[in-house]
Amino acid sequence: MNRNGRLAISLTLAVDIIGGATGSAQTTVVLYNHRPSGNFTFRSLDLNSASKDDLAKLPSIGDALANKIINGRPYLATRELVDREIVSAATYAKIEGRVKVATTSR
Secondary structure (H helix, E strand, O other), X not given: OOHHHXXXXXXXXXXXXXXXXXXXXXXXXXXXXXXXXXXXXXXXXXXXXXXXXXXXXXXXOOHXXXXXXXXXXOOOOOOHHHHOOOOOHHHHHXXXXXXXXXOOOO
C-alpha cells in the first residue's frame, strides 16, 4: 500500500472515531448573534411578533433597524425586509436564516 492509501485510511479512521461520517451528532440551539459554523441550528425569530430587544441581537441589526422592522409590520415573507427597503440586501443575507414569518390562519 502506498503512502496516499495509508493516509486515506488513517483519515477515515480518525473521522469515524471522532464521529464525523458514521457517528450520531446532536444539534445544539445557540443564541442569535453567533457566527454560523459548527453543528447547531439557530432559533428563528418571527418578524411579526419578536421584541425590539430580540431583533437587536441579530447580526447588523441595532435599535434603529429593530424599530424600522417593528414599524413595518405585518410581514407576509421575510424577503419583504429588502423589498420595502427596511434593511439592505447585505444585512438581509446575514439574518435570512435566522428570521421567519409565522403563518396564521384567518
